[in-house]
Amino acid sequence: METHNTRYTRTPQSEKMKWVNHVAKLMDNQFRMPGTNFRFGLDPILGFLPVAGDLASFGVSAMLVMTMARHGASGKVVALMLVNIVLDTLIGSIPVLGNIFDFFFKANQRNVRLLTRHYEEGKYQGSGKGVIIGVLVAIVVLFILLIWVLWQLAEWIYTQLAAIL
Structure with missing residues (x-):
């Protein structure tokens, strides 16, 4: 019986x-919490670095x-x-709440599962070059939105701290 992972070993995109x-x-x-089955990776750790960590994870x-778009995702x-x-x-x-969220959401693993299901359902379409420009535009827009949200958050925090002091 052929498993899903062995199917990729025979394709040019396997690497x-x-x-x-x-x-x-x-x-x-990547990492396991000692004494538990709970796993986490670098994403929540990077989240502890304000702005830079979120941008790196993004x-x-x-x-x-x-x-994944270049390799056939619809x-x-x-x-x-x-x-x-x-x-x-x-x-x-989001400070504190966002750090906790990062330990559980695992967006990258979700995306790999989406692509795996896409392949298993037989919807693989080849190179995916048709969506690459759209993805680039979406990523740039999302990056700009992220910068704006982080700026607004920093402004709000500064205002709150100024009011307290």
């Missing part, structure tokens, strides 16, 4: 898929989505992946 799986695991499930997630699957990284980035950028 890219291995890379996508490896990076997604590193970001979301960049890695966006790079993974671009790679426009619908890419759109769902973008929703995952937007939720992860926007909610993850």
Whole structure:
């Protein structure tokens, strides 16, 4: 019986898929909490670095989505992946609550599962070059939105601190 993962070993994109799986695991499930089965990755750890950590996590997630789009993800699957990284980035950028959210949401693993289901359902369409420009535009817009939200949050925090002092 052939498993899903062995199917990729015979395709030219298998190295890219291995890379996508490896990076997604590193970001979301690389480490295990001692004495438990709870796993986490670099994404929630980066979330402890205000702004820079959220931007770094967003960049890695966006790079993974671009790679998956180049290797056959449909426009619908890419759109769902973008929703995952937007939720992860926007909610993850909220102090304290966002850090807790990052430990549980695991957007990159969700995106790999979306792509896996896409392949298993037989909807693989080839290169996916038709959605790459749309993905690039969406990533740029999301990046600008993230910067704006973080700016608004910083302004609000500054105003609250100024009122207290």
